[in-house]
Amino acid sequence: MKLTFLGTSSGTPTRHRNVSGLAVQTVLGADWFLVDCGEGTQHRVLQTPLSLNDLAAVCITHVHGDHCYGLPGLLASAGMGKRTKPLKLIAPLPVWEWFEATRRLTDLHLPYEVEHVDLENEALVYDMPGLRIERHVLRHRVPSHAYRVQVETRRVRLKAEALRAVGLPPGPAWRALQNGEDVSFNGETLHSADFVDTQVDTAVAVLGGDNAEPAMLHEACQGAQLLVHEATFTQDALDKVGPGPMHSSARLLAEFAQSVEVPNLILTHFSARHQNGEGMAALMAETQAHYRGHAFLANDLDVYELDSAGKVTVTRA
Template sequence: MLNFTFLGTSSGAPTKLRNVTGLAVQPAGARDWFLIDAGEGTQHQLQRTGHSLRSLQAICITHVHGDHCYGLPGLLASAGMAGRTAPLTLVAPLPVWTWLASTRECTDLHLPYDVHHVDSALQPVVWQSPGVRITAHPLYHRVACHAFGVEVRHDTVHLDTTALRDTGLPPGPAWKALQSGQDLEFEGAVLKSADFVAHQSRRVRAVFGGDNADPSMLQTACADAQVLVHEATYTQAALDKVGPGPMHSSAKGVATFAQQVGVPNLVLTHFSQRHHDDAGQAELEAEARAQYQGQLWLGRDFDAFELNEQGQLRLQHSDRANAGNEHA
């Protein structure tokens, strides 16, 4: 029901194998998709995926720090040059919108489509369309920052054809009328739609975090989520050494929180360059697994995940075989 692909998993600066933050999110089977964060080089990363800028519905920027938004002006410009004319929604804190407006003015950037700003600090529901709902959740960082909860709902209506045949009502427009909720009179009896129609709703929810020094800020957001994607910039030892100034999370802290709230799938991302090589990744993984008993992944660029209607998460595609070691 929901697919997401990592476009960047490095914090602060890109490296040879990891770009800075970007994540493509798409309801399964849909052309429309959403972008969460747009670090420098995001549009180049997108060229290695099947996502079209014409089908992009909204961009959700967690916060104004450059590794999460410096790719935004170029991406918007490229969308215009690719022939986009449909309006686009930008969900972001006000500083992102102010910076973008200044950049557009200073670089003479004219877009052939409208960009509508939704301030993520002012309203909890930042996007809603049939079957899709995106909510914003405040985080604890040096600047205003938000996580985004993405909910996909699929409602189906099942007609009990066996019971209808038993009534003698022939298939055709009358069946469709019952399925649409209308009651019918047939051979002196009233056939009630509710007796022949069953409604079923399936729903999945994933929470995509920005930079955050306190995972417990997401306790309410994660209460009904099947997946949490959260930064784990450091191991706990590295975080203790760096100190509280950067206001990031450790793998231990995130995993402890995920275990406490019972979220069944945890995907870590936004890694410091000191943890990019195999040894650093192994250390982060071991630290998280010591605290968390659910399904755990450490994201890599172009890892593509699918969250199915049963709430099960699986890795669809990965470039892990070609990842090798990366030394920062």
């Protein structure tokens, strides 16, 4: 899958970072998914090749404005762009109620249906062949969630030597067998299962919302190759701020990621106090002191690709 960071700042936008937004694409098709939609997200989308007509679902982690204030504008722009196909809004009930009130009070008429999926009622929030999105509960000042995204692809390869051994020449019958169909040949039935090898490749990423306790994601991270999680503060800054904001430090996150042995970790949602060379270096140093995997600090418009072997590559903005 491919992750494009549309905003990596905590609370408020800064000169170089917008508030939270993360685009998720997969190899399954043109459809893409948006995790959180802070104010200004649609401007960031305009700086990418992404089209709002291909947006399949918006997944909001929690009700705080830096994660959802961009939603009405983005959906209105999609409508003005002649979108007609339905869209899922996977979000806590208060986000849905706020959006419905905004739509009513601002005379917003969308030419497509918005279907609400309530996080409190559903654990499996999106399910289609090859793709599962599950929500996992986090710890924050308001109900907050993470999304576990699992992409599964199948590669079917013919056993060419076995087919030649029975005398079946290449052609339409080979394609039929590869597509799972049985074939009649020389008075016998050749069963597809006997002449194909199926390889299943799986990529799993856990995409967290605001969270003071990374260990809440222990179950979600089983089998995951990538964790994307907030690291609002360094540990020193968090100790000074205190527990009130209910955010994570780089150290808390790194220690958890190491404990579950997730091989790749992307930090995001940085406090403005750390958004300088010295601050980002401190976040990375703290992470590397407690985590031995591959760690990254996200920037706006960075693109990360996760393959089925668990390797992450990054293209910097």
